[in-house]
Amino acid sequence: MTHPDPMTEPEADPSVGRGAPPRPQSLMLSFFGIHVLGTGTALPSASVIDAFARVGVGEDAVRSTLTRMVGRGLLERHRRGRRMYFSLTARAAEVLADGEERIQRTGAVNRAWDGTWTLVGFSLPESWRSERHDLRSRLVWAGFGPLQSGLWVAPGRVDVAPIAAELGLGDRIRAFHGEAAAPTEAGPLLRTAFDIDAIAEGYRIFLARWGDGPVPAEARDDLGRQLLLHTDWLDLVRRDPYLPAEHLPGEWPAARAEALFRELAARFAPGASRIAEEILDRWEPAGERTD
Structure with missing residues (x-):
């Protein structure tokens, strides 16, 4: 499996997933992932505006997000008469399919x-700031954490070749698979490379937001x-x-959070499908595209 651009750039927006409202682009990716991925269809801006009104996102924010995502190569724009439709690009579909894999399986x-661990070492010139940011973002997406300067680590066997090839950094990256040897121990290594407390806190916030009590007020229907x-x-x-x-602390909250997610996802799905059938004007573009 490749590890494409996460697009939500977790390094650049640490507040997401810690109680902050989701950004419009994150919402848009989820929306297209749920209702468009794998269908070969496009949706008009009017349908997207109608759907996003149900979570308190206004028309101007929806239109600007759609335009921005077209500019970033995540959505394709199609004209059908006087209406503008939007579909997923191959790049966005790949990322969303990877996210679906993580969620479902x-x-x-x-x-x-x-x-087993995967180690990645790299050395990039100081002037390559953009390349360094892209590499770090993709390593985070692939499950790596910074162990020390220029050395990142992930538990398990991770295929680093697609990352290097996509970024054109094959001659700058060194990857290894192996096991830790004394005096290195797995527990301290994890705490060095990953902010375990912050990861746990994200799950606790999810449990507090979606657990006992009313669902978020900004959601108007299923x-x-x-x-x-x-x-x-x-996120x-x-x-x-x-x-x-x-090697994680006792009472790790991820399992409880996942059980809650699956319970609520099953609860909301029938009503959400009925509403989607009513408001989403689907169309299968035959290669038409308006840049």
Whole structure:
């Protein structure tokens, strides 16, 4: 599996997933992931505006987010008569499919770690700030944390070749698989490379936001609740490097949070599907595109 651009740039926005309202682009990615991914269809801006009104996002914010995402190569724009439709690009579909894989099949708790680590070393010139940022963002997405200057680590076997190839940094990156040797121990290594307390706090905030009591007030119906729930959860999953359970603190909150997510996702899905059928004007573009 490749590890494409996470697009939400977790390094650049640490507040996401810690109680801050989701950004419009995060909501948009979740929305297209739920309702467009795998269908080959496009949606008109009017349908998107209608859906986002159900989570308190106004028309101007929706239109500017759609335009920005077209500019970033995440959405394609199609004209059909007087209406403008939007579909996922191949790049965005790849990222969303990876997120769906994490949500549906990987799970939030790693109970099958075999003791193997992946190490990545790199050295980039100081002037390569953009390349360094892109590399770090992709390493975070792939589950790596910084161990020391120029050396990153992830539990398990991670295929680093697609990252290096995508960024054109194959001659600047060195990758290794292996096991830790004394005096290095897994627990302290994890705490050095990853902010375990912050990861746990993200899950606790999710539990507080979606647990006992009313769902977030900005969600007006099941479509809105589904959108906010999936956005919150995917932001958490994207920031969780899937650390081995045996080396995490007791009462690790990820399992409880995942159970709550799945319960609520199943509860909201039927109503959200009915509303989506009513308001989403789907269309299958035949290659038309308006740049």
